[in-house]
Amino acid sequence: MSRIGKLPIVVPAGVTIDMKDNVLTVKGPKGELKQAVNPNIKVELEDGHITVSRPNDERESRAQHGLYRALINNMVVGVSEGFKKELEIVGVGYKAESKGQNLELTLGYSHMIIMQMPPEVKVEAKTERNKNPLITLESCDKQLLGQICAKIRSFRKPEPYKGKGVKFVGEVIRRKSGKTAAAK
Numbered sequence: 001m002s003r004i005g006k007l008p009i010v011v012p013a014g015v016t017i018d019m020k021d022n023v024l025t026v027k028g029p030k031g032e033l034k035q036a037v038n039p040n041i042k043v044e045l046e047d048g049h050i051t052v053s054r055p056n057d058e059r060e061s062r063a064q065h066g067l068y069r070a071l072i073n074n075m076v077v078g079v080s081e082g083f084k085k086e087l088e089i090v091g092v093g094y095k096a097e098s099k100g101q102n103l104e105l106t107l108g109y110s111h112m113i114i115m116q117m118p119p120e121v122k123v124e125a126k127t128e129r130n131k132n133p134l135i136t137l138e139s140c141d142k143q144l145l146g147q148i149c150a151k152i153r154s155f156r157k158p159e160p161y162k163g164k165g166v167k168f169v170g171e172v173i174r175r176k177s178g179k180t181a182a183a184k
Helices: 059-080 142-155
Strands: 016-020 023-028 031-036 042-046 049-053 083-090 095-099 102-106 113-116 122-126 134-139 165-168
Touching: 016 042, 023 059, 031 059, 049 059, 059 142, 083 142, 095 122, 095 134, 102 142, 113 142, 134 142, 142 165
Parallel strands: none
Antiparallel strands: 016 023, 023 031, 042 049, 083 134, 083 165, 095 102, 102 113, 122 134
């Protein structure tokens, strides 16, 4: 049995769950999320707990059992608490600025990168003196938030020599020593 799939999901107060035509809808104070569920996977709501079960022990069923349990859990946590990710920009002259739902990045290219955020994602850029600019992203959809963070990071990945680029706060960059003086 799947170690993840067999765990029940606790539904906090203020979160409503509805299942129609294999589409699970989760509503809460932070928003509303929908997820199509495979018809083989059975989702049951009982006295404030959601349980996910599978019909048999075939490989496909086992894989989807844990997957759908994790997706549903992320939806419940997202609409009740929300998710937050922070990106740090390291480098001289690198800047980030948020204007409404637009994020403007200056990352050493000849042009400025302007990224339009979806309405589900809140973006905030902070620049303090003598500190690296921080980009804070908040959303109820964990998958969308991860995709947007990966896209922003892909504009200028951290390089191993000086560590310049866009990185997650707390991410450790393996550094290389670079050229050394020739031994004589």
